[in-house]
Amino acid sequence: MGGSRPILSGGEVYVAVCLLSALAGGYIGMRKGSSLFVWFIISALVPLLGPLAAALYRRETEEALRICPGCRRAVRHYDAMCMHCGTDLSYPQDSELIEPDPSIRVRARL
């Protein structure tokens, strides 16, 4: 090989962009309460658009919550079983659904 070589080749720049994108996407996904790993992979495969999708993800998938009858904690309305106490959950009545709320959402993740 030899000869003058740029400090960063195009390939290395691309890898660096992918990596930064993956880190950003994973971080955003995690902060949104989604999967760090999933968004890390998506953002690595689709640089720049991945983190953007992660940033937009939550609003598009804002899900109604319900209160678990077993432990009174907020769970996602489509969950078949409470992940806190293991209570089986039938499909909720509309009256059981509650609007997503940041404070409830945080508790639901704990």
Ligand SMILES: [Zn+2]
């Ligand atoms: Zn429960």
